[in-house]
Amino acid sequence: MKKHLLFILFFLGFLNDLQAQKLDLIPKPVKIEQKAGVFLIPPSVQIIVDKKAKKSASFISEKFLKNTGVSPSLIIGNKNKKNAITLLVDEKMSVPADGYTLNVSKTGMLIKGKSINGLLNGFQTLLQIFSAKEVKKGTIPFVEIEDYPRFEWRGMMLDVSRQFFDKETVKNYIDWLAAHKMNIFHWHLTDDNGWRIEIKSMPDLALKGGFRGPGEVLLPSYGSGNKRYGGFYTQEEIKEVVEYALQRGVSIMPEIEIPGHSRAVTASYPEIGCVTTQETKSVQGEVKNVWCVGREENYEILDSIIKEFSQMFPFEYIHVAGDEVNRANWEQCPKCKAVMEKEGYTDTFQLQNYFFRRIEKIVEKYGKKSAGWNEILKGGELSPKTEIFAWQGISYGIESVKKGHTTIMIPGQYTYFDMAQSENERGHRWAAITDTKRVYSFEPIPEKDLSLKEQKLIKGVQGALWSEYLDLPARFMEYQSYPRITALSEIAWSKKSDKNWEDFYSRLTNSHLSRLDNMGIAFRDFPPTALYKNGSITVTLPYEGAIVRYDGDGKEPSNNSPIYSVPIQTKEYEKYMFRTFFNDNVSSPAVKVDKLPVAVWNTSKVEVINFSQNISENIDKNGIWYLGFNPTSDGSTSGFIKEVSLFENDKLIKSYTAENTLKSKSRLRFVVDNYKEKNKYRLDFIFENKEAKESSAKVNFDCSPYQEPEVKVTSSMAENPKFPISRLEDYNIESYLRTDVPCANGDWILYTFKNPVTSSKIDVSTGIPHHPRFIISGGHVEYSYNGIDFIKGDAFDYGNASIYPSNAVKAVKIVITETNNEPIMAAQDLRINP
Secondary structure, eight states: OHHHHHHHHHHHHHHHHHHHTOOOOSSOOSEEEEEEEEEEOOTTOEEEEOGGGGGGHHHHHHHHHHHHSOOOEEEESSOOOTTEEEEEEOTTOSSOTTOEEEEEETTEEEEEESSHHHHHHHHHHHHHHHTOTTSOTTEEEEEEEEEOOSOSEEEEEEEOSSSOOOHHHHHHHHHHHHHTTOOEEEEEOEETTEEOBOOTTSTHHHHTTTEESTTSSBOOOTTOOSSOEEOOBOHHHHHHHHHHHHTTTOEEEEEEEESSSOHHHHHHSGGGBOOOSSOOBOTTSOBSOSBOTTOTHHHHHHHHHHHHHHHHOOSSEEEEEOOSOOTHHHHHOHHHHHHHHHHTOSSHHHHHHHHHHHHHHHHHHTTOEEEEEGGGGTTSOOOTTOEEEEOSOHHHHHHHHHTTOOEEEOOHHHHBTTBOSSTTSSSBOSSOOOOHHHHHTOOSOOGGGSOHHHHTTEEEEEEEEOOTTOSSSTTHHHHHHTTHHHHHHHHHHSOGGGOOHHHHHHHIIIIIHHHHHHTTOOOBOOOOEEEEETTEEEEEOSSTTOOEEEESSSSOOOTTSOBOOSOEEOSOGGGOEEEEBSSSSOBOOOEEOEEOOSEEEEEOSSEEEEEEEEOTTTOOSSEEEEEEEEESSTTOBOOEEEEEEEEETTEEEEEEOSOEEGGGTOEEEEEEOSOOTTOOEEEEEEEEEOSSSOEEEEEEEEEOSSBOOOEEEEESSOBBTTBOGGGGGSOOTTOEEEBSSOOOTTOEEEEEEEEEEOOSOEEEEBSBTTBOOSOOOSEEEEEESSSSSEEEEEEOBTTEEEEOOSSOEEEEEEEEOSOOSSSOOEEEOOEEOO
């Protein structure tokens, strides 16, 4: 009996050992088998590195020391020694390219790679094992791993034009990609707002086009301010970074942005652009940013530029862009029109194709292949060797494949990491709100639309980080990159059948966030959820052990704010904000308190649903309340809402009879000005799903934290008819004014209230909501108690200013003292605090 008991205890202990050795590897390996026992790393451990990987030996030694605290003895050779850590290349292995095996036993550890990159991938897995939360330092659990990537191309793009990142920052970024088995760094080196690479045959491209500010050929933009801003990489620095990346198993694909997005080029060498009598603007509002296709000398210039690119970058592809070309320039240019007439072209897409066919030949002349954004497919056929990057959507990837091109799936809706990660965070929104979970949901191969043969043309997947809004806050580039790139790495590497968000999230939060921290990445932590019900706020931590702090005065929590531990009793839930803090440098966005939805539905059939909800518990004060209909996912937007009515004690407060689509995310306004605790409130509305398509939504009813007094807005500036001044009168935080021209000294915007407004603080914001573009860079706010005499308030700081009036305010005025050096100016609704 004692023997049986001892065996059971031993077996339970064995299971606990296995459980304690959870490795939390990202990306998830193809095959992994863990066994009982650990290999103790000797203080004088030897690392044997295959002579084929000799250039990576120093990197291997340095990373080993950093992750274990043990300084290894490094040997270059091809023999496996007992009690050593051996890394060998075996090209005859029966695993795909970049694959490896990793075996740890009592006699030591052996990593075998199909190639040098395979060996390095295995080494990155070893580093992750060292840093797993439940692995004891100085040990390696006995384990057998066979692993290889799903996709050949596992890429990430960084834009260094809008914001310039120095050489060391780029090296760090490459290190982080290598740690996640990403093998392509796409370096976006040129664009409208800066040329970042030395070209010896055209020196002013970098010397002039690499800087913007007063007295420079490029105006300030994207937060650079009225000072000289910019920089570029010398050719020696480029070669240094390329070699650094190769030592880590990462290839660098350079991008030269042509023929559009080239304001830095035409500002440095004006003759390169078209000569036109009428200026036209690009999508981003830039003028004169297109190469002249009809100027024959330009092809000689491009030949010299591409030649120098090919000498600096050994990678087989040069990305020649081709996106968002302002072709209207060519329609005005005599030289471009002459080419069209000579070639018999009927539209400028054909002219664009003419340009890229010539570029392809130049690229191939120097032993390289061309790559470009999906727009280059328009206007005619391209070389079958040209690789297409499908950024505008999955359908563009399908089109590319069906035309026979190898294709990289990089749809903005899933893999553009300049997108905001939640509704209230900084970032673009044109593609989607893209958090880590959404990235992880992306499937690169649309199997239903492609044959098996066509699917093989999808070479891989890539992310992109455009840098328009990475100037602030500090290290925002890291915040936007991680942990979203961890999700991208698993899409690119791991088996489709192994994808599971809950499993991935567990590995990420249990060990991998700490790994990111150890790498020095200021990543975005996951926010908590805070729910208000019956006078109490309850917070759910984003993961076990997370530290959540809160503020009860309407401010974002700081490192010194109190830690949440028990539900908070309050009726002023709107004043509370919560935030996860990983450490002093890493936190989540601050989140407000949610309330339970007042209604929900989930259907995929044709039906009409009549809702009549008692929402008395939801309404707890006088104020302006907004009813929001919010689809629970992108694919659940079918259906219509109509006949929406709010009742107080069976008396109608307000109704909306118009039919609105769920997809439009309707936001309806109600005023409650007779609230009493005993009042009964009822919400009635009709939802109709006219087609058998998925519809799923939550209906929220929330009180606005701001006042919304009747206001009239006037301005000295001409409005854009699509974004009129009247938008500053609707108190919709997503609508805004756009002018048709830049602002200038002496311009103004005047907000005049019908009745004076009592407020503790009024916030005045310029620029597009959530996007600090088209802001006022020079000016201040003024306010008046009588509408005639004005008092000077705050100067604008990064497009924002506030006033703190002591009496009721009749008017608020934006006073502009200098140009914003942008194509237009934008302004938003006032935020009027009680």
